Amino acid sequence: MKSGFIAVVGRPNVGKSTLINKLVSEKVAIVSDKSGTTRENIKGILNLKGNQYIFIDTPGIHKPRNLLGSYMTTSAINILSEVDVILFLLDGTESIGNGDIFVMERIKEAKRVPRILALNKIDKIKDATLEIKRNEIKEKLGDFDKYIEISGQYGFGMERLISAIDPFLEDGIIFYPEDMYTDMPTYKIITEIVREKILLKTRDEIPHSVAIEILNVEKRGKGRDKFDINIYVERNSQKGIIIGKNGSLLKEIGIEARADIEKLLGISIYLTLWVKVKDDWRKKKPFLKEMGYVLEK
Ligand SMILES: Nc1nc2c(ncn2[C@@H]2O[C@H](COP(=O)(O)OP(=O)(O)OP(=O)(O)O)[C@@H](O)[C@H]2O)c(=O)[nH]1
Ligand SMILES: [Mg+2]
Structure with missing residues (x-):
């Protein structure tokens, strides 16, 4: 039996909440096409083959313009130091910008834990573009412990994602009962x-x-x-x-x-x-x- 806390982070709108809902097979977090949909950290819990994966959906990290924005971004950044694995999500349909680099900097500042980069929304990307993306990621963000390509919305690459996390789970404790898929009241x-x-x-x-x-x-x-x-x-x-x-x-x-x-x-x-x-x-x-x-x- 193994378990682990996995923070899912990234800029707003990259598909963090959609991915967690797909992984947990329940609607844990609300989703919309507007940036800044998620306002708080939310746990989505997946029990699979005896393992427990506790995913933490986070607000998109951005430059805040008000106190609510600071709360959102700070919640996401603070959790980086409290998890076993960081899953950094990129929107594959957009080029890597300052927003993503800002997230990467915050990840580098946090306690060193395994870092997985997931390129999301690949349902919208041509195969030829994927190779270009891989190079762009290496150049602008550096190396990761694992790199995967997924579509949270369509569920592509979910097994590969779980396999990428598996080596980093900890032995022993199961934190939540099996029928619990979120800690939200x-x-x-x-x-x-x-x-x-x-x-x-x-x-x-x-x-x-x-x-x-x-x-x-x-x-x-x-x-x-x-x-x-x-x-x-x-x-x-x-x-x-x-x-x-x-x-x-x-x-x-x-x-x-x-x-x-x-x-x-x-x-x-x-x-x-x-x-x-x-x-x-x-x-x-x-x-x-x-x-x-x-x-x-
Ligand atoms: N094509 C495609 N669209 C996706 C995918 N995942 C999410 N989306 C869309 O992207 C938009 C944002 O999705 P969310 O899951 O709310 O994104 P988020 O990262 O949680 O956004 P914030 O909570 O604002 O930080 C929605 O319109 C989703 O339908 C995907 O794999 N493929
Ligand atoms: Mg969200």
Whole structure:
């Protein structure tokens, strides 16, 4: 029996969360085409052939523009020193830029642990380009303990990825029960479901300006449980957009979120969404603390 903690890191949008969901075969982390989807470290646990792989999904490492951004990037960087393996993910459809080099520098600063480089999204890359990529990686990022090419979305290269990690697992302890695939509490998963629906239906600054909080849960015995959820935005104009014409967008968000929450909980619920404005909340420490976006001491 072996186990290990594997930090999955990289720039925003390279496919970290998609990969972890695929590995764990469960939707642990929300995914979207917008950079900055993941805000916190999230564990996705895979039990395979007696081994336990604890993958840690991390927020994309970027140059922060506010306190929320610093929290996100710092969470990802801090975890680098606490794991057995670092899995650095690159988006194969893009050339290696300053963002990737910045991540590499942070990896080099962390405690030395095995480093695996995974070139992701190869479903979109021609074979001939792969050779060029390999050279570009060597030149710009240096050498890794292992190098693999994968597609998290389509599940290409998952066995090779597991085989690349295997030599670095530690003997002995299994940390989590076999039926546990994440350490995220149910209430957190619920707020993430709502956030995902908004991410998928809005654009520009709105997805980044949204924070979700469960205001109240009323357990009603034989009746349906009632959930009241707050959606915080930073501006009045954003509130209008999320609500939509005659409440149409908020209604759509509610219908889709309720369906997913019901699936998660295995019961029918009532869901009411409230949109509230908190000016510039991403810059305000007390509010970030309330939302859980602060580093543990
Ligand atoms: N073609 C292709 N697209 C992918 C693949 N993996 C992820 N994507 C897409 O890339 C986008 C970003 O995916 P995420 O998994 O949210 O990326 P992330 O690295 O977790 O992003 P952040 O949480 O913002 O740091 C989404 O639109 C995915 O559908 C892949 O293997 N192939
Ligand atoms: Mg993510």
